[in-house]
Amino acid sequence: MDKELKNQLIKIAKNKIPNADVSHDFEHALRVLSNAERIAKEENGDFDIVVPAALFHDLIVYPKNHPDKHKSQEESSEAAEKILKTFGNFPKDKIGKVKICILECSFSKGIVPDLLESKILQDADGLEATGAISIMRTYSSTGQMKRPFYNSDDPFCKNREPNASEFALDLFYERLLKVAERMHTETAKKIAKRRTDFLIDFLKEFKLELEGK
Helix, strand or coil: CCHHHHHHHHHHHHHHCCCCCHHHCHHHHHHHHHHHHHHHHHHCCCHHHHHHHHHHCCCCCCCCCCCCHHHHHHHHHHHHHHHHHCCCCCCHHHHHHHHHHHHCCCCCCCCCCCCHHHHHHHHHHHHHHCCHHHHHHHHHHHHHHCCCCCCCCCCCCCCCCCCCCCCCCHHHHHCHHHHHHHCCCHHHHHHHHHHHHHHHHHHHHHHHHHCCC
């Protein structure tokens, strides 16, 4: 992708992405972009598609407990389309693929994409849900949702089903520890494994601290 165009897209993303939720703010978009470019380089993805898709995948963000949260990807894809159409030097035949990537990005929808660039974006965004950054994002959302850090009777979900809507630590068992299994590209699988190992170490340390050791 042309460097000047990329910088213009970054500037637009910075101005348009809401910052009410630090888990889905402009810095999140930049991290997803970095992940996506790293994966695309190894997997031969199209940067013309991957770059705007990564930058604009969260242009519209509804809170996790908002009734319209399921509309975030659709509205973000439409907003991205409008932006890209204003650039005379952006390939018009690739705008539809950018939209597809954004529409298929959501982890919770369980979509298995066919388009390589959509796989790359899913993986790039998914990497935000494992490793050190995922812990920071989890507990940021926890503060907003006012839920407890963990279930004091069974913190590690030994004898119950995890419920992340009730307890922050449960998200590890509902999602964070499973991210590596859902990666599509070999590049992302390697990154996710290392980050998952870190999560496991974190849980071990947390258990020791709860036990007073």
